[in-house]
Structures are given as structure tokens and as C-alpha cells.
Amino acid sequence: MGANSSSPEGLTNNPEHLARRRETPFRLLTVKVIKARNVQKADPFTESDCYVTVSLPTASSEQARTATVHNTKDPVWNQSFCYRIDSRIKNVLQLKICDEDTFTKDDELYTVLFDVAKLQPGKTSRVTFKLNPQTWEELEVEFALQYIPGYDENIVTNGVLVSRELSLLEIKVNTKKLKQQYTSDLILAVKGSYENIQKIPLAPDSRNRKHIGFHCVKNNESNLEVTLPKKMEWSKMISVKENAECLTSVTVPLTEVPMQGKIAMKEDKTFDFHVKTTDWAKDLDVRLGNDLSTAEKNFLCKRRKYVAAAVKKALQLQEELQDDEVPVVAIMTTGGGTRSFTAMYGSLLGLQKLNLLDCMTYIAGLSGTTWTMTKLYEDANWSQKYLEEAINEARKQVTKCKIKCFSMDRLKHYYNELKQRRQEGHDSSFIDLWGLVIEAMLYEEKTDHKLSHQQTAVNEGQNPLPIYLAISLKDNYSAQDFKEWLEFTPYEVGNLKYGAYIRSEHFGSSFFMGHLMKKFPEIRICFMLGMWSSIFSLDFMYFWNLSSNAEDFWNKWTQDRVEDIDDSMVCSRPHELETRAICSQGQLSHFLREILTGRPTIAEYPNFLRGFQMHNEYLENKQFSTWKDSVLDSHPNKLMETAAEPLSLVDTGFFINTSYPPLMRPERKVDIILHLNYSGGSQTLNLDQFAAYASKQGIPFPKIEISEEDRENLKECYVFDDTENPATPVVLFFPLANDTFKNFKAPGVERDPTDMKDGDVDVSSFLSPFTTREVSFSEENFDKLVKLTEYNILNNEDKIVEALRVAVKRRKERKPSAAGLPSFHQCN
DSSP states (O other), X not given: OOSOSSOOTTOOOOHHHHHHHTTOOEEEEEEEEEEXXXXXXXXXXXXXOEEEEEEOTTTBSSOEXXXXXXXXXXXXXXXXXXXXXETTBOXXXXXXXXXXXXXXXXXXEEEEEEEGGGSOTTOEEEEEEEEETTTTEEEXXXXXXXXXXXXXXXXXXXXXXXXXXXXXXEEEEEOTXXXXXXXXXXXXXXXXXXXXXXXXXXXXXXXXXXXEEEEEETTSBOEEEEEOOTTOOOOOOTTSOGGGTTOSEEEEEGGGOOSEEEEEOGGGOEEEEEEEEEEEOOOOSSEEOSSOOHHHHHHHHHHHHHHHHHHHHHHTOSSOOOGGGSOXXXXXXXXXXXXXXXXXXXXXXXXXXXXXXXXXXXXXXXXXXXXXXXXXXXXTTGGGSOTHHXXXXXXXXXXXXXXXXXXXXXXXXXXXXXXXXXHTTOOOOHHHHHHHHHHHHHOSSOOOOBGGXXXXXXXXXXXXXXXXXXXXXXXXXXXXXXXXXXXXXXXXXXXXXXXXXXXXXXXXXXXXXXEXXXXXXXXXXXXXXXXXXXXXXXXXXXXXXXXXXXXXXXXXXXXXXXXXXXXXXXXXXXXXXXXXXXXXXXXXXXXXXXXXXXXXXXXXXXXXXXXXXXXXXXXXXXXXXXXXXSTTTXXXXXXXHHHHSOEEEEOGGGTOSOOOGGXXXXXXXXXXXXXXXXXXXXXXXXXXXXXXXXXXXXXXXXXXXXXXXXXXXXXXXXXXXXXXXXXXXXXXXXXXXXSSTTTEEETTEEOOGGGXXXXXXXXXXXXXXXXXXXXXXXXXXXXXXXXXXXXXXXXTHHHHHHHHHHXXXXXXXXXXXXXXXXXXXXXX
């Protein structure tokens, strides 16, 4: 029930309702805004003209407000508003005190966020919100919470997100009687619905019965807003008061809209509204849950056979490994443009030559390594073939002249591709153009490869499962303040924090409340590459944080001041939120925020979390709390607003140049991670950053201990392990370093004086031919980089094998905890 001054029927406490009322999670919340005290003037010349807006987005899409009380610092309102709420949802009431201005925008003085879960059903609570103890500003509100019998709604939840039932409001408009030509369309709107606004053209060639629909949350209060075309006047509408005559627009609560109503025009020209509301029952298209998908579980069954055989051979075991003894080994790569694209081939070749590539279950990548991965996974059996052929093709693409990527023919091709993308229903941006440029750099011609096509390369477990990574940002927030991890596999695309996943072919389509509402053609892989390596989305805060700790300045001068305030109601349960007051920092702060976080361009996609609401106990959910690292995580209304916005996706390097997060999901049970580092500059920076991040988030991760001497001259491989916590993966860190390669052309084989030049590979200086800004390498440099990364793997075979031995031993010791793993014979 949205804002209303009256209570719904049936709100009695008679005996026949007492048994039923506890069976329903619905409550009636009455909010009575009483008064404020000592409100400070926003305008130095006059006293405040205050009013209060009241909103509860989980119950109503409408915002209510009190009357304005003029020229006083102690306004009294005594106005009540009613909401029907679902106690399973995190309901946070927003009370905003505003100063009304005649000629300028109204000033927002304070915003109070109050968690309704703090209220006790059957009780009335009078609360005084102490907005500012220094100035003695207060807001007094009375709350009453009652049980509501007779209401029911089935929800779907994973303890973080909640999907609620939808209703379909169908409206048929008969325009046959219209003879006059109108200058605008008939506009209908239902806030909070999937469609929001729909228009009906009234041109002469479109005078027929119009049929439109709005998908709405079943038990939320919504209004139907109808705006008539110009030159039209209302004369009568059923259920609308007579004083609505001659208006050009009318807002009618859906509960008051008749099943059939009529609007009469001048000179008896009329058209009719025919309204019908039905339940819209449909299975969810978003998978809510922390567990791995069925497809990935099947992959693991089949992949385990390859891994078991490879590990047995590597460890020279006499007996076959049991299912729960087979370790899960993952490759974790970092970005770095053409450098990382090239270097990754060498690392994989080294693993293949050691017969260890089949020991890998996952490969995670971002930025430039996604280029390597997508090229490889076009071949359904790439890891079962000698990689020299793929490397020769990569050499051809890396060494070719990139000027041709900007020829007139290519520019025309880019234009046509972006035009076609828009015609398919997708938005386009400069990031999509960048994706087309990447395609031109890596391929001879257009490729129709898509993410879901890579299923053919993993369905039989013949290759490791690729995982691509991106982060979602939010306008007016730095990446340090707000980011959410998104993983992409051939099977699913998912948001780690919310435990929400969609089929990979549905990424880019339109969703609402977990339902696929509008299916668009699957996105070509080149556009995904542009997003995964979107170097053009950097903001000023990114560069500032590279040189100093700018967050203190940012928090002090550009963010609204948010403080926990006293309301005399103590939180009694862990999931209850403290009451907060928000004071806006003003226009200058907003201006600074836009300057510091303004991004030249960004890849935007429909958000598959749109419409979802937050579960009442979402903060206590382990999945959410693991990745709870943004300033808005304790502001559920803001999280819902963010879900209603497009996904703004960028290269993970905007935060940390790493693809660790999806490998740290406990459901994947990763035992060993090969950290293949291809970043520029400091080779240990991203490792140190993620170790600190993991410690803060409570994610099991080994302690990173590298001496200062080693940091100046890095060796080829470091092993990090937490022997006290076997659940922590063993990390083998391979920096992009030229340690012994400069003197050895193969492990144990010293270079002759004639080939010392081949060992001269500069991967660290500013003048290195492998800097991130380079998009082309010479054939000689390409070969040097591939051989260096190949050698660094080959020269550390003993460390990898020992890690495998440790992982197998630990799995044998903890067999009962791995009993849930599917067996070979359970594979579909």
C-alpha cells in the first residue's frame, strides 16, 4: 500500500484474524510526520518554508509530501501516510526535510533513513530524530505497525535479492471516434513498472484500437498517469473527481481505475479505456543462488578426468586419484594490452610442454589476456593441439601494421557495424568502436564468434573453463568507493556480490524482477573485448590515486555527509540498520564530484538486476558480506536505484589489475592458483593490492612475503602458502621478470656468447618495446617475449609439481568436506 491517509479493510485484531495474521509477512505501516524543531535557515533573508517528503520505494513508487509550513523554524504538520509493507524485504523509509523556494530549486536540508525492521508489530512508537546536536535540530515522527491478514505473495530469494510477483495491467484504448488531428501523443505512465511510459500515436493513419501493457509489482501501490494530447480536454472519467475537468493530465491510483472507463472529448468525440489486471506468472530467467550452475558442475565432472590423468602422470602416482582427491588448479592472469596478449601464449606453451596444461580447471583473465583467451576458444580443442600454430597466428596479427585498422574501408565498416548494433536494439558507445578496432588488430576479417559459442570448447571438459572479469561502476562515485565484480563464462554472466546469474547469450537483453522481458541478439565477442579492456573510461580519481591517497579529500569535500544519528531505538538484531541522516554538501561539491569522476565514455548494458529488492537480512548473507566493499552497501535504496540504472562496465584494472575474485568463490574449491603477471610497472603491486583486499574482505589468501631485495630484482617464481589454513589456495606468483633467461636459453642450458642477444629482453624499463602503449611488436620482440614467459614456466616445473603434491595430500586429508563434489559417473 502506498502513501494513503486511510487504512485498508480488515485491520482488526479479532480472534478469527489472530491465527491468520502471523501467516502473512505483510504489515501496515503508518507514518505520522508530527513536527520539526529549530530548523536552520537555508535562505539568510527569510525563515524556512518547510515540508517533508516521505518515500518507501519497496512499497510504493510514489513520493508523498506534507503541506508546506511557511516562515517558521518549528513547523508542525501532523500528517499521516500509510504503506503496506512486506517484512521479508529491507524497508528503509526516507524522510526528507526541504525548504520551499519560489524562484529557485527547493533546498534539501536533511534526509533521514530509517529501517522499518526496528519497529515492533502491534506497537506505536514516537521517535525523535536528532538531526544535528550542535544546532538542536530535530524531527519528530510517530510510527505504527500492524499485522495485515488476508494478503499473500510468493517471493523468490537467495537471502540477498528478492524477486516479487508481477501483475500485468492491460489497457486498450479505442480511438476510432477521433476525427481531429492532434499535435502530440496520448501518454500513459506507471512509475515503477517495467515499461514506465508508453505512448499512443493519434495520427490519422493510426486510429484503431490500441493495446498496451504495464508489468508492475503485484502488491506495490502504483498510479496510472494519463496525459492527453494538446487541444484535448477532460470532461468525465469514472472514479475521477469532477474537479479534474479541463485538465490535460490526470493521475489515478490503480486501485481506483475502473475495469472500463470513458473519456469524453469536445463535441462528443470520445475514446474509451478498457483496463484489465492479471497475475503475470513466469519462471525466473535470473538464477539466484551461490552454487555453481548445473552446466559448470557437468563441466567439472568431465574436466576432472583430464586433470586426474595429468596429475597422476606429473606426480608419478601408482594409483588412480579418487574424485575428491583431484585438485582444482586455476590460472590467474593480469592485463597489459598487446604485452599480456603475447606473453600469455608463452606461459601456456610452457605448461603444455611440461604436460601440465591438462592439470588446469580454470583460466581467469581481464583486459589484454581476454584477447588471448577468446582467440584460443574459437578452437574447440585448442589445448589438445600443439600451441605453435596458434602462436604463429598471433605473431602474424601482432606484427602487422595497425594503420590499416583506420583505413577508409575500415571506418565505413565500423560505421555499419555500429548502425547494425543499434538496429538490433543495443546501445552503442565509443567503447564499441574500440571493440571493433581490437577485432581489426587481432583478426583478418569480421568474426561472428560469441561468448556462448565457447561452450563447444568446454562441454566435454577438453579445455579449462574460461572466466572473464569486469567491474561495474556508478556515476559520481570513484572505483574505490563503488564497484561490483562481474564474471563471464561461456555458460553464465553473474554478479558475485548478489549471487545473481543469467545465461551468457542473454547478456545485453532487458530484464525486470528476474524475468527476461526483451531478448536482443547475442553480442559479438569483439564488443565484449572492448568492454573487458575499456582503457578509455579512466577518470581523474584513478590517476590521482596512483600518486597519492585522494580518498580523504574525496570524502571530505565531495560526498554528502552521512552520519548515524540518535533515534532512541536500539538495534536489537544484526540485520537492522542504524538510522542515518544525510546532509548535502551543496552545488560546489556536486560540481567537484562530476569533475573527479567524469568518465569520457563507458560501456553500458541493461542491468539484469533491475527491479529486484533487497532481502531484510541481506547484510548477514555470507555471499553479500564477502564482497561488501562499497559505500552504498548499507544503503539498500541506493542499491535498488543502481540496479535500475544501466550496467557501467570497465576493465578490472580500474580497481586492481587482477582476475582473482571469481577464483575465490568457495564453491569452486580452488586449491592452486598460478598467478601469471603481465602488468607494467611494479610487478608486485596488484598482488599486494589483492592480498590486502582479501584480508579486508575475510577471503582466505596466503600472506605475501617478498624481501625488499627481491622486489628490486624479482625471481621467476614465488610460492605463497598458508599451512595453518588448508582452505587457502597455494599461490604460485610468476612476475614478468628476466631473471635467469638472460643467461640460459633453456632450463639448465647456458647461452653461448653468440646468442646472448636473445636473452636481452627488456620488460621493465620505460623504453621497453613491450609497454602497454605499444600495439605492434616486431617479429623478433614477439618471439623474445613468448620464449621468456615459456622459459619462466619450464624453469619452475619443480615448484608447480610440488604444489600439486601438497594439494593432493590436503584433499586426501579432508575427504569428508569434499564429499559433495559430483562424481565422474554423475556427469550429464
